[in-house]
Amino acid sequence: MLLLRITKRRRIYPVNSTRFLALIFFLTFSFTAASKAAVELVNGSAGGHGDEVTPFSEGFFELPAGPPGSFELLVCATSSTGSNTFLDPVPDSLATISIASCQPSPQGTCVAGIWGQNTSSPDYREGLCSWTDPTTVYVAGVFRWTGVDPNEPVTGIDCNTGIGQIATAPSINVEEGSGVVRVYTFGVSFTDQFITANEVLQGSISALALSENRDSFQGVFLREFASVAEESGPTGPFAVNLAEEIGEPEAEAPWRACTIGLSARSIARPIPTMSEWGMGVFVILTAAASIWAIRRRTRTA
Numbered sequence: 025m026l027l028l029r030i031t032k033r034r035r036i037y038p039v040n041s042t043r044f045l046a047l048i049f050f051l052t053f054s055f056t057a058a059s060k061a062a063v064e065l066v067n068g069s070a071g072g073h074g075d076e077v078t079p080f081s082e083g084f085f086e087l088p089a090g091p092p093g094s095f096e097l098l099v100c101a102t103s104s105t106g107s108n109t110f111l112d113p114v115p116d117s118l119a120t121i122s123i124a125s126c127q128p129s130p131q132g133t134c135v136a137g138i139w140g141q142n143t144s145s146p147d148y149r150e151g152l153c154s155w156t157d158p159t160t161v162y163v164a165g166v167f168r169w170t171g172v173d174p175n176e177p178v179t180g181i182d183c184n185t186g187i188g189q190i191a192t193a194p195s196i197n198v199e200e201g202s203g204v205v206r207v208y209t210f211g212v213s214f215t216d217q218f219i220t221a222n223e224v225l226q227g228s229i230s231a232l233a234l235s236e237n238r239d240s241f242q243g244v245f246l247r248e249f250a251s252v253a254e255e256s257g258p259t260g261p262f263a264v265n266l267a268e269e270i271g272e273p274e275a276e277a278p279w280r281a282c283t284i285g286l287s288a289r290s291i292a293r294p295i296p297t298m299s300e301w302g303m304g305v306f307v308i309l310t311a312a313a314s315i316w317a318i319r320r321r322t323r324t325a
Contacts (some may be wrong), residue, residue: 062201063171063288065227065250066090072163072246074235079158085113087149088168094143095172095286097121100153100164101136101209103242108157110137115151117141121178126211127185127278134211134244136280138181142174163231163246169203173287183282192263193281200256203286208247208264210277227251232270243277245270259283 067088073080087096098118100110110123118139126134137153153164179202182194193206229248235241247264262283267275 062252063169063203063286064252065167065203066094066170067168068229068250069166070164070229070231070246072161072231072233072244074161074233074242076160076235079160080162081156081158082152082154083162083164085151085153085164085166087143087151087166089146089148090168091170092144092146093170093174095169095174095177096141096143097167097169097205097284097286098139098141098151098153098164099136099166099207099209099246099248100162101134101211101244101246102155102162103159103211103244104133104135104157106133108135108155108159110135111154111156113137113139113151113153115141115149117143118151121284122181122183122282124183124280125185126209126280127187129187129211129278132211132242133278134209134280136207136209136246138207138282138284140177142172142177159242160235161233161242161244163233163244165229165231165246165248167205167229167248167250169250169286171289172203173289176287179285179287181282181284183280185278185280187276187278189266189276190263191266191279191281192261193283195258195260196283196285197258198253198256198285199288200253201288202253203288204251204253204259205284205286206249206262207282207284208245208279209281210245210247210266210279211243230269245277253285259285 067090069086069088071085073083085098085100098113102108104125106125106128118141121138121140123137179198180196182196184192184194191208191210193208198204227250229246231246234243245266247269253259266277267273
C-alpha cells in the first residue's frame, strides 16, 4: 500500500514595516506628559481712601492693563468692629477666594476680601468694592498675571491671624513655576494722624489709609508680595514687620496674613520628549520587533 504524506505549509503574511514602526513611534510618545509653563506677573495697582468726616461703605479699585488671557487677583480691606464684611464686588465676574476678619481686638480690627478672575481685556478698567458697615478708611490692591491655569487658577490658600508688630503668612505646597502671593492686612493702632499712601513696585504692593476725628480713629494697611516658585514643595512661612513697613516704631495692630498659590497653565511641548514610560515601551517594542524578525528569517530559511 502506498502511503502519501501530506505536509501542511504555513502561509507567511508580509508585514508592512513602515506601519509597524509608526505604531512603535505613536505608542512611545503617547506617554509623554504635558508640561507647565511658569506664570508671570505683568502689572499691579494699589489704591486707598480715608475720610475723617464722612463714613463710607464702598471704594474704587483699578484693574490694570495687560495681555489678553490674564488672571487678576484683587484684595480689598477696611476697618471693622468685628461684624463688618464685604459684599460681592463689581464686576461680578470676580469670584470669591476668601473673606474674613483680622484678629478681634477691643480697639477694633480689620476685614479683608480676596477675589480672582480670568480676563480677556487688555485695557485698564475700574471696579468697586463694598462692605456692610460704613467706615472711614479703605485700601485695595490688584496683581495681574499671565500663564495662570484658567480652569483651576488657585491651587491653595492658608491664613494666620494675630495681634502685634509681626505678621507671618503660613507655608503652602506649590509646584515649580506656580505663582505665590502673600497678603498682609493690618487694622487700627498705627499713629494719630490722617494719611493715605499707596505704592506699587515689581512684585510688591503697599496701601495705607488712616483717619482720625473726635469720635474715633481708624486705620488699615495692606501689604502684598508676588513671586514665582523656583521649585516644587512648601513655600515656607514669611513674616512682615508692621513698624518697619510704615516707619512707626510703636506700631502694632490686629492682622491677617494669607499665602495663595496660583497654578501654571499646561502647555504642549513643541518637540516631543520621551518620558520614562515612553522609554520603557520603546525598549519592549524594539525587543519584540527583533525577535519577530529572527523568527521570520528562520521560517523562510
